Amino acid sequence: MSSDLASDAADAAGASGSPDGSPDGARTATAPAPAAPGRNGLDRYFKITERGSTIAREVRGGVATFFTMAYIVVLNPLIIGLAPDADGATLGVPTVAAVTALVAGVMTILMGVVGRYPFAIATGLGLNAFVATTLAPQMTWADAMGLVVLEGLIITVLVLTGFRTAVFNAIPGQLKTAISVGIGLFIALIGLVDAGFVRRVPDAAGTTVPVQLGVGGNLQSWPVLVFAVGVLLMAVLVARRVRGALLLGIVVTSLLAVIVETVAGVGPTVADDGTVNPNGWSLVVPALPDSVASAPDFGLLGQFSLLGSIERIGAVAALLFVFTLVLADFFDTMGTVVGVGAEGRLLDDKGRLPGIGRVLFVDSLAAIAGGAGSTSSNTTYIESAAGVGEGARTGLASVVTGVLFLLATLFTPLVSVVPSEAAGAALVVVGFLMITQIRTIDFDDHGIAIPAFLTMIVMPFTYSITNGIGAGLVAYVAIRTAQGRARDIHPLLWIVSALFLAYFAISPIQDLLGVA
Known part of the structure; x- marks a missing residue:
C-alpha cells in the first residue's frame, strides 16, 4: 500500500477515458495520450489528457456529481440530527447539516488531490441509519461517534497493511463486473424510490406484493410527472450524445x-405538523429559498468519546458493533470503486484500479472524519457515477465537487432547491449506463454466473451494496468448492466469506453471546 501512496506511476498505464465527453463516449476506452510538453501543471498532476479528458469535462462532471448527492446535506440531518440518544439528547438539524457539508467537502477534495480519481465522499446512507437507530439509543451520541472513529481507525490500518487492497485484487474480475451491474440496478432503484415512482405497498393493503407503481398502482402526482419528464429528457440527451447531458437534465428538471x-403548491410528503401527503415532494420542496446564505455552526466537531461506549454497553457489544461498521464500510467502498471505475474505463485488464491504495486510504480517513465531525461514517458515493457519465476521469472533478460542498455550508438554502425527483432521474439513466457491462459476464460458467447473478439482485433487493457483495462471494466459494475447483479460489476469499457468514448471522451471534 505504501507504494500506492508514494507513487501513481501505474495510473497512466491503466487509465483511459471518453473521446467526446458524452455518456456514451464514456463506454469506449482510449489509449493514454502521450505526454505533451505544452501541458500545464494541473493537467500533468491530475493526468487529465492521459485519461482522455479535458478541464471542462472534469468541471462539468464534478458539478453533476454534486447535484446528484447534494441531498445528503438535507437528508443526513433528518436521520442523525433528530434521533435521540440513550439520554434523550439530539444533535440538531442545523448543526448536523453544517458539518455534513463540511466533512464531505474536505474529504472529497482530499480524494481528488490524493486519490486523483473522480470519487466523491459524504456521509454513508445505511451507516448513518445504523448509528441513529442502533448505536445512539444504547449510549450517548459522543459514544456512538467514538465507535465510528474506531471503525475508521481499523480500516485505515487494514489499508496501510495492504490487506484491503489485497482483498480487492483477490475478487474475480467477472464478480467485479457483477458488482458494477448490481450498483447500476441499485442506484436506478434508489432514483425510482426517491422520486415516488416505485413505492412500498402499505401493510394494511392486504397483499403480499412488496412494491407498487406510484400510489395505489397509479402515477398521479406532480412530482412523479416531473421525475418522468426528467428521465425522458436525460435519456434523449444521452442518446443524442449531448455534452453535459446529465447536468443539463438536472438543471432543467429542477427548474x-x-x-x-x-x-x-404541491408541498412536502410529510408536513411540519405530521400530515402525510403521498402526492408531495419526497424530500426537498423545490421552491426558491427565502434567503441565499446562512451562517454555519460547526460546534459538533470533535464531540466524540473514543472508548465511552465500552463503559456504557461493555466491550463485547462494542466490538460487535464495530465489526458490523467495518464490514459494511469496507465493502460498500470497494463495490463503489469497482462500479464507478469500470464505468469510466479506469480499471486495468485485470479489473484493478491503478493506485487504489491512495483511494482506499482517503476513504478510511473519511470514516474517521465522519465520526470526529458527528456526521456518521463518510464513504465513497455511488453517485460519483453521474460525474463519470459526464466525462469526468480524474481527481479534478472531485475537487470541484468538494468545493461545492464547502460552499454548501454557506448556501444550504440553494442546495435545497434541487429535489430528489431531479437527482433521481439522473441516477436512473446512470444505472442504465452501468448495467451494460453485464455482456462481459460468461453465463455459460455457472460457477461464476450464479454468484454474479446473486450479487446483482441482492444489492437492489436488500438496498445494500455490502449484502450483494457478501452473497456473491459466499456463493462463489461454495459453488467452486462443490465443482471441485477450490484451487481457483484465492485464499483471502475463504477468510472474507467466513467474515460475511458472521456478518449475515450477527443477530444470532449477539443472542448467543447475550448481547442486547
Missing part, C-alpha cells in the same frame, strides 16, 4: 419542479 411547485 421545472420549481415552476410546478409555484403553480400547483
Whole structure:
C-alpha cells in the first residue's frame, strides 16, 4: 500500500477515458495520450489528457456529481440530527447539516488531490441509519461517534497493511463486473424510490406484493410527472450524445419542479405538523429559498468519546458493533470503486484500479472524519457515477465537487432547491449506463454466473451494496468448492466469506453471546 501512496506511476498505464465527453463516449476506452510538453501543471498532476479528458469535462462532471448527492446535506440531518440518544439528547438539524457539508467537502477534495480519481465522499446512507437507530439509543451520541472513529481507525490500518487492497485484487474480475451491474440496478432503484415512482405497498393493503407503481398502482402526482419528464429528457440527451447531458437534465428538471411547485403548491410528503401527503415532494420542496446564505455552526466537531461506549454497553457489544461498521464500510467502498471505475474505463485488464491504495486510504480517513465531525461514517458515493457519465476521469472533478460542498455550508438554502425527483432521474439513466457491462459476464460458467447473478439482485433487493457483495462471494466459494475447483479460489476469499457468514448471522451471534 505504501507504494500506492508514494507513487501513481501505474495510473497512466491503466487509465483511459471518453473521446467526446458524452455518456456514451464514456463506454469506449482510449489509449493514454502521450505526454505533451505544452501541458500545464494541473493537467500533468491530475493526468487529465492521459485519461482522455479535458478541464471542462472534469468541471462539468464534478458539478453533476454534486447535484446528484447534494441531498445528503438535507437528508443526513433528518436521520442523525433528530434521533435521540440513550439520554434523550439530539444533535440538531442545523448543526448536523453544517458539518455534513463540511466533512464531505474536505474529504472529497482530499480524494481528488490524493486519490486523483473522480470519487466523491459524504456521509454513508445505511451507516448513518445504523448509528441513529442502533448505536445512539444504547449510549450517548459522543459514544456512538467514538465507535465510528474506531471503525475508521481499523480500516485505515487494514489499508496501510495492504490487506484491503489485497482483498480487492483477490475478487474475480467477472464478480467485479457483477458488482458494477448490481450498483447500476441499485442506484436506478434508489432514483425510482426517491422520486415516488416505485413505492412500498402499505401493510394494511392486504397483499403480499412488496412494491407498487406510484400510489395505489397509479402515477398521479406532480412530482412523479416531473421525475418522468426528467428521465425522458436525460435519456434523449444521452442518446443524442449531448455534452453535459446529465447536468443539463438536472438543471432543467429542477427548474421545472420549481415552476410546478409555484403553480400547483404541491408541498412536502410529510408536513411540519405530521400530515402525510403521498402526492408531495419526497424530500426537498423545490421552491426558491427565502434567503441565499446562512451562517454555519460547526460546534459538533470533535464531540466524540473514543472508548465511552465500552463503559456504557461493555466491550463485547462494542466490538460487535464495530465489526458490523467495518464490514459494511469496507465493502460498500470497494463495490463503489469497482462500479464507478469500470464505468469510466479506469480499471486495468485485470479489473484493478491503478493506485487504489491512495483511494482506499482517503476513504478510511473519511470514516474517521465522519465520526470526529458527528456526521456518521463518510464513504465513497455511488453517485460519483453521474460525474463519470459526464466525462469526468480524474481527481479534478472531485475537487470541484468538494468545493461545492464547502460552499454548501454557506448556501444550504440553494442546495435545497434541487429535489430528489431531479437527482433521481439522473441516477436512473446512470444505472442504465452501468448495467451494460453485464455482456462481459460468461453465463455459460455457472460457477461464476450464479454468484454474479446473486450479487446483482441482492444489492437492489436488500438496498445494500455490502449484502450483494457478501452473497456473491459466499456463493462463489461454495459453488467452486462443490465443482471441485477450490484451487481457483484465492485464499483471502475463504477468510472474507467466513467474515460475511458472521456478518449475515450477527443477530444470532449477539443472542448467543447475550448481547442486547
